[in-house]
Structure formats: C-alpha cells, structure tokens
Amino acid sequence: MDIRLLDDAAIADDALMREWYDVTRRAELLGREHMPFWSFREFLGAFRSPDSGERHEMYAAYDGDVIVGALVIWFPLADNTEKAYVNLAVDVPYRRRGIGRALLARAEESARSDNRSVLLTSTQVPFEERREHGHERFAEACGYTWSIDEILRHLTLPVPDDAIQGWIDAAAPKHEGYTIETFVGGVPADLVDGLCLLVGQLAVDAPTGAVDFEEEVIDAQRYAEMMDGVKSMGRVTYETVALTPDRQVVAQSTLALSTEGDPVVFQWGTFVHREHRGHSLGLATKAVNLRAVQSARDDLTLVTTQNAETNDYMVSINERMGFTPIEVSAEFVKRL
Numbered sequence: 001m002d003i004r005l006l007d008d009a010a011i012a013d014d015a016l017m018r019e020w021y022d023v024t025r026r027a028e029l030l031g032r033e034h035m036p037f038w039s040f041r042e043f044l045g046a047f048r049s050p051d052s053g054e055r056h057e058m059y060a061a062y063d064g065d066v067i068v069g070a071l072v073i074w075f076p077l078a079d080n081t082e083k084a085y086v087n088l089a090v091d092v093p094y095r096r097r098g099i100g101r102a103l104l105a106r107a108e109e110s111a112r113s114d115n116r117s118v119l120l121t122s123t124q125v126p127f128e129e130r131r132e133h134g135h136e137r138f139a140e141a142c143g144y145t146w147s148i149d150e151i152l153r154h155l156t157l158p159v160p161d162d163a164i165q166g167w168i169d170a171a172a173p174k175h176e177g178y179t180i181e182t183f184v185g186g187v188p189a190d191l192v193d194g195l196c197l198l199v200g201q202l203a204v205d206a207p208t209g210a211v212d213f214e215e216e217v218i219d220a221q222r223y224a225e226m227m228d229g230v231k232s233m234g235r236v237t238y239e240t241v242a243l244t245p246d247r248q249v250v251a252q253s254t255l256a257l258s259t260e261g262d263p264v265v266f267q268w269g270t271f272v273h274r275e276h277r278g279h280s281l282g283l284a285t286k287a288v289n290l291r292a293v294q295s296a297r298d299d300l301t302l303v304t305t306q307n308a309e310t311n312d313y314m315v316s317i318n319e320r321m322g323f324t325p326i327e328v329s330a331e332f333v334k335r336l
C-alpha cells in the first residue's frame with residue numbers, strides 16, 4: 001500500500017477523481033445507504049474551486065493501481081490556524097488492514113509540518129450505536145477523543161404553506177422594525193461585509209464541545225470565491241437575512257439546492273447576532289427561506305440540517321418546524 005498526495009494534474013483528472021469519489025461514496029454510505037450523498041459534480045466543484053481562506057491536500061491510498069482509501073486535510077489560513085480538519089475513508093473490502101491508521105498518520109505528519117496542533121474529524125453513526133460504533137473505536141484507537149455530538153435532522157418537503165405562514169405570523173410581532181429579505185445566488189454588494197462578519201461569529205457562539213474556535217475571517221474576495229464555488233458545484237444558495245433600519249445584517253439563514261434537479265436541500269448556517277436575539281429572527285429567517293425554495297421548486301423532498309445536540313435554541317426551532325433526528329455526527333479531536 002502506497003499513499004500518494006494528489007497534485008494539480010491528478011485533481012484535474014476526471015477518471016482519477018471519479019475513482020477517489022466512488023471510494024468515499026461506498027465507504028461513507030455503508031450501513032446508511034438511504035442517506036443523501038453529494039453528486040460527483042458537487043464533489044468536483046468543491047475540490048476544484050479556489051478558496052483564499054482555506055487550502056486542502058488530497059491523498060489516495062493505492063493497492064497496486066487501485067484506490068482503496070481517500071484522505072483530505074483542510075488547513076484554515078486566516079483564522080484557527082492551529083487547526084486542521086481531516087476526513088478519511090477506506091473502501092469496504094480493504095478495512096481492518098491498517099490503511100485507515102496509515103492515512104491518519106500521514107495526515108498528522110502533514111499537520112505537524114504545517115505547525116498545526118489540533119486535528120478535528122467526525123463520523124456519522126446511528127443513535128443506538130453511539131460511543132460504540134466501529135468508526136468511533138477507530139478514532140479512539142488512533143488517539144482521538146470525543147468532543148461533541150451533532151445531530152443530523154431531516155424535514156420532509158413540501159411543508160404546507162399555512163404552516164410556514166403560522167411560523168412567520170408567530171415571529172412577526174417580536175421583530176418589528178427589522179426587515180426580512182431573501183437573495184438567490186449571493187447577497188448584494190452593500191450587504192456582503194455585514195453578512196461575512198456575522199457568519200464568521202457562528203463558530204464562536206454555537207456549542208463546539210471540547211474545542212474552542214476563533215471568529216472566522218471572511219472578506220468580500222472570499223465570499224465571491226465561495227459563491228463561485230457553489231455555482232461550480234451546480235448549486236444555488238438562498239440567503240434570507242434580517243436587517244436593521246440602517247441595513248445592518250443581524251440574522252441570516254442559508255439553504256443550498258441543486259441546479260441539476262437533485263431534490264435534497266442543504267441547510268447551512270442560521271445565525272442571529274448576540275445583540276439581536278430574542279426577536280424570533282432565527283425562526284423568521286428560516287421560515288421565509290423555506291417558503292422561497294418551495295416556491296422555486298415543487299419537486300423538493302427534504303431539507304437536511306446538522307446542529308450540536310446541546311444547541312437548545314436552534315434545536316427548538318428545528319423541532320417546531322418538524323425536523324426529525326436521523327443520526328449522530330460524532331466529532332473527535334486530537335492534540336498533537
């Protein structure tokens with residue numbers, strides 16, 4: 001077995017990328033075959049798009065000419081620079097031969113040489129197996145410790161419009177003076193800095209278990225790159241924001257959906273600025289955004305979302321909207 005760093009030529013090679021993607025797909029869907037998984041187009045768009053705020057390294061574990069394991073390490077560049085995020089997958093027939101351990105050792109070598117001291121990874125497991133699942137045992141065997149559980153939830157679509165109207169009406173009296181606006185494919189230039197500042201605070205305020213996060217730095221250039229990345233993935237974002245009378249962005253909620261016909265909607269962040277909580281702006285932005293995507297497409301089947309189990313405020317909004325728990329994303333950390 002031989003672990004190779006994928007260079008630019010390898011990443012530009014569709015056949016090689018397809019083989020790598022198929023390994024991750026088989027590995028990650030084993031035992032959870034019904035779960036949504038991103039398409040090859042979405043995967044290519046994500047890994048081939050530049051992001052000035054984060055670089056990544058991709059590796060393939062080869063057995064002869066066959067890819068049997070896949071590893072990615074992401075290195076934040078503008079904030080949280082002591083951290084690196086790791087994702088790895090070993091193809092099903094090749095498990096329990098030390099390939100996962102060897103891939104993680106390579107990740108650690110690379111992280112160390114870039115002065116990273118905190119490695120973060122996660123794995124998706126059924127509720128009944130949490131703390132006992134083989135993938136968690138693997139993480140522990142490699143020196144990682146559990147940090148927090150995030151819960152993945154699904155909302156079945158379509159949601160009747162009168163239910164959405166009910167949430168909008170319940171929230172409205174609490175947020176008089178704020179306006180709620182929705183933008184498809186990115187916000188206008190005058191709102192970009194405010195939105196980026198707000199979104200950067202999410203990881204500081206949301207519960208993150210045993211690991212603390214610094215504010216994320218997103219500037220207008222990075223925002224434009226992210227929007228280009230979304231487009232090359234064949235997705236479009238619906239961004240609903242709450243604005244003060246002087247058009248400060250104080251709350252936001254993002255949904256991403258496919259432009260290629262995939263019926264699954266991805267809930268990205270929802271965040272209310274600390275000084276503007278208590279006005280039902282979380283529920284209002286989420287409900288308005290949901291109505292916007294449902295008005296655009298009548299074939300959508302579900303929204304998928306993920307939050308820390310201890311994020312009571314967000315979880316209570318999701319429960320009110322009818323999201324149901326599906327599985328656990330167990331988050332692990334290793335300090336080098």
Ligand SMILES: CC(C)(COP(=O)(O)OP(=O)(O)OC[C@H]1O[C@@H](n2cnc3c(N)ncnc32)[C@H](O)[C@@H]1OP(=O)(O)O)[C@@H](O)C(=O)NCCC(=O)NCCS
Nearest residue numbers: 027089090095096097098099100101123134135137138141
């Ligand atoms: C988790 C995963 C990467 C492990 O890959 P692997 O090549 O089978 O792992 P290794 O052979 O290097 O295992 C190293 C040690 O981890 C532990 N381990 C690995 N898989 C395990 C399992 N299913 N049950 C119990 N312990 C396990 C064992 O202690 C093992 O050592 P041993 O085989 O000598 O007993 C693989 O199962 C996978 O791709 N899962 C789906 C993706 C995923 O969850 N990735 C994130 C993991 S944090």
